[in-house]
Amino acid sequence: MRFELTDEQAGFGRALGDLLARADTVGVARAWAEGDTGPGLGLWKRLADQGVNALVVPEEAGGMGGSLVDLVVAHEVLGHHLAVGPWIEASAFLATALTGEALEAVAAGAVATVALPPHVPFALDGDVAEVVYAGTADGLLRARVGEIRASVDTTRRLAEVSAEAGADHAAGPEVSRLAGARTSTTGEVAAFDVAVLACSAQLVGCGERLLADTVAYAKQRRQFGREIGSYQAVKHQLADVRIALDFARPLVLGAALGEVPASAAKVAAADAAYLASRVGLQVHGAIGYTREFDLGLWITRVRALVGAWGTPAYHRGQVLATLTGSAR
Template sequence: MRFALTEDQTALRDAVRAPLAAADWPALAEMGLFGAMTDLGLDETDLAPVLEEIGFATVALPVTATAFVAVPLLAALGDERASAAAGGRLRVAVAGPGGITPFGADADLILHLGDGVARVGVAAAEASTVDTSLGAVLSVGGGILTDDRALVEAAAARAALGHAAELVGLGRRMLELTVGYVKQRHQFGAPVGSFQAVKHQLADAYLGLEFARPAVLAAAWALSASASADAAVDAAVDAAVDVGAAVGAAVVLAAEAAHTASRAAIQCHGAIGYTVEYELHRYAKRAWALAALAGPGDHLDALSETIGLPVAKELS
């Protein structure tokens, strides 16, 4: 397995940066991002770097849910709404734990994925989250869209992988912001970034992100390979990796890396890091919200069971 990006993947990642930074939905639609996995024939490995850039930009739009989760699912079902979503004319949100749905306030369609069933959701009320830019709503599942377990589980895995990739991007954004700050902030006649305690914290944050990124790419490869029509590839994938475990590992590592980056960033910024109006909180709060939606604890329990470790039970 080669984790280095191809020239095409790098070009696509670089191309989306400007429209993501501007939260320009029409521009993203014009370049074909929403139909990337259907009209352009790309797969999870091609979009993983793009998802990281979505996190880096902290865009307040359901780009990941629409392009990476909804369009492939709707297209596989032959749903007529797939074309509209792929063209950027339909915004789709995906409900998380408890029906909390990020970007549900402005979504044209809400999907609930769970227990092998996909349902069309209904927005019931506004939801309060630590990140107010999420535009979250509480949604309840309505009519069944499909009960094809394989399709639903693949969509749910892509949703989880999307959270993981965005968390890596958010961690990178917080780290870059902090490195820039400690280089220019002086104390005792020297840049704060020259202090060993600051260097160690930022090095730990960087290390966590560098471990999480290949886990995200590995999970993307596992998802892509598991969907292959090649029987030989399917057998090799089944023998080499468990898709659920790969996605779970990506979520756990990405959530931990983003948490470490946010903690280090806030502390290394000093007093301004605790000021909610400061730019850093935009990224930290998005990371905290996405980590909660991704449910790393549940994935960690599943991974523990996979390798035969006992799972702690909640006290009743």
């Protein structure tokens, strides 16, 4: 089966990429990491105006009624350009799990986030979000933000949350089946898997950016009178990254079409992006370790996303369960 984007989907991806390319996303990310969230929130609004938050929200709830492939296209671009904020939480999980006015608020561009133990123990950027949810045994509830924890990715702040006493449910109880539920009680793709899919797409986008920047550097850096990219040892490593990303993307698109388990897409995307970060760091050498060099922002983003929305061990276990017929 071939997984190809339509002209409309490809054009949407290019439009988002052009918007983010003009937005100085590296500067926005560095400001966000230092606590200056103004530029990031401004960019959030611009992306919301383009419909990113509303992509998979039904039209009757104020959304665009798009497909999961549309969501994948958007999140790969977000990863490629290092967009900050709880995009996976808002535009993927909550846009699928919420109902009523809560869903309409997300579609309209509200900055929303969620903690979903055990796989998502903290609410990303909970101190910045307009509304915070917590997954409980009874479903999603509005939550209060507690202690803020640091992440290996300085652009991500992780908030401890607790459900508010007497809070109304924001969605049905099916969203509380977190540990590997592949479908909801209605037979639709579970909100958790939609978030896993978005995370996978962001990993592919990060990997592509790391590869592009590393190839550009290998063409510029000279050693012993030659570009380092002309050495076979470097070429082979870069080729391995290219192959890994090219194998991961069809799995992500296949998962969006329901042909591949979301966990398989996450495993492949995480492995490919992590390989891209390792090779990028090795090719760049010591400069890749410095905080001033932009490459490190994508390396730490990849490191964070690899464990986000389910660890590699968890998703490998889900793939094994699917293959052996024991998946729930």
